Amino acid sequence: MRKIFRKDGRLLNQSMLGIVDATAYKEEIKDLTLCRTIAAIPFAGRYRLIDFVLSNMVNSGIESVAIFPKYQYRSLMDHLGSGKQWDLNRKRDGLFFFPSPHLHHEYDEFGSFKQYSDHIDYFLRSRQKYAVITNSYTVCNIDFQKVLKHHIEMGCDITEVCQNGKSLQMYIMSTELLMDLMKEVAYSNYKSLHDVVSSPDEFTICQYEHKGYVAVIDSIEKYFKHSLEMLKPEIWQSIFLKDRPIYTKVKDEPPTRYGRNSKVHNSFVANGCIIEGKVENSIIFRGVHIRKDTVVKNSIVMQKSQIGEGCTLDHAILDKDAKIGHNIKLIGDEKYPYVVQKGTVQGALMNS
């Protein structure tokens, strides 16, 4: 067979499609998904959950990515735009958005072939020999090229990425097999990827052990736990790698301003904030204003939230645009962090 080389020297027949299944809805994290899909939940100070899988794909040389969203995908589309920030605004390939054309729940599960087959044209037009399928809410830094190498060496039908025996909902298979499964979905017993990997008699299923840090964000408790876990140097250093960066939509925020009496310890702070109070073990997203005599600890404060004077926040999650007046206490615990929903106003409105 004639080998086709691309300009970067990679074999075309070893290139991959990226499929991000963003159809998930989880009751356990509904406080943060009232106005957005899980994939678009803000994470780690300036990212959205989808940035991690998407950046992993791009950093693994994937040039064609299809996103299958379902619920509340406005904010996800707004975030991804043309895919420019991930270098996916290409003339050929690039970023594709395939919302479900139907709104019934019969194929709600991750890896539903019906969901993909509604957009089979995309697969028919693609030249890539392999496909990576992932969910949208797994935070890690993984090289899919290595998974593919393992997949090819082992000669399996499907390779599943696992950690300590647990599936990470990341799969590699040939695009051809994926299309066969799609075409036969109406008559076969295999309705989803899960059905396929549970049938080792018919398909050879391999596992690839991912050794690095992984956080699966599918509940408020896990969101809270893993967010604060990012503050550990050994963890953020394994996620934010210089040569495999996590890309996101960038904003034109000025630098963050620290006041005369600000005290900030063990925290991540994004740009555009004004910090006049005390911040400890917390994640502060961009454009947040924390006024004097306020203490924010063990908390997550999302974009553009404002916190007045003399407040205490401990184990709290403030969603975007929350406004907290003066002298207010919001205290939760590890299992049930105090969640303030997007745009909520608590306490007397501030003048400015």
Next chain:
Amino acid sequence: MVKKKCVAMLLAGGKGSRLSSLTKNLAKPAVPYGGKYRIIDFTLSNCTNSGIDTVGVLTQYQPLVLNSYIGIGSAWDLDRRNGGVTVLPPYSESSEVKWYKGTASAIYENLNYLKQYDPEYVLILSGDHIYKMDYSKMLKYHIENEADVSISVIEVPWEEASRFGIMNTNEDMEILEFEEKPQYPKNNLASMGIYIFKFSVLKEFLEMDARNPYSSHDFGKDVIPLLLEENKKLVAYPFKGYWKDVGTVKSLWEANMDLLKENPQLDLYDQEWRIYSVNPNHPPQYIHEQAEVTESLVTEGCYVYGNVEHSVLFQGVTIGQNSIIKNCVIMPDAVIGKNVVIENAIVPSGLEIPDGMIIRPDKNLEEVILVTEELVEETTVTFENK
């Protein structure tokens, strides 16, 4: 090309020699400022915010950094189908290479660029200054006054007036006389180097100036006096607000310190007048358990383990444990080791300061140190500090 009402020409070839080693490899407009910007961001953002979507950027001195920074202008929303940003370097004609001899000759050599858009007005800007200004208001003023040329002026303290080009005007702000750095100034209205010309007048006078072998081809020195001589209508447009020409290491440092004041005159947080810049992709800033950060500006991609007081930290800067940074400007990707003390200094991009080094003015607290590789090599580290 679709005809444009107003096209901006941004002079960005300045060498900024008084900025010493900071401009060794880059032109003055590319010098970092304010924690995440380069000086030229202010002028380019002013253009976008004023609704001017066609900007020619004239480069000459050390253009590599500037050219790649500007790119196709998308950072300032100037990647337009019709117009947008165009970098205009000097070029050679069949007979000779035409280096830009002065500000006026730079525009003269690019008259063809302007003719493409056949604008009614041309806005001439300098990429050397830090300020926020709505050029559309100046254009309106220019049109209402039926002026041939409008020159933006700012009131400077009388004692400093002899450092500037001073406009002597009548009550109607019509310019009667222009004096470059007068010993005995009659007025304190300084030219900001911002001009709006009727395109027809600009063309005529640039061609006239180009024919004059004795001209230094400079707007301030040659073209403005010539316009006055020919009785053209020149009006001064008074500007109020923050405006800084960061010509020296000290003034660059001061302009950064200005941002740390309680209510800085230059508001970077104004949503209505965003200053755009190329946004590098960095994780959020990480402030360590033992770090202290007060009265400072810090940008994404910084890792702070030590103490930062009254300083400006650009993206990608690391401050090591137990280090004390006070009254400093730390430019992108500089790495400050452990147990370091730096006061009243500018640390340029990418410089590494080894553990235990102490850099601060001896007695003279007015002094601002520009840290260089040579200085780092010469400074000895005492054993206890290491």
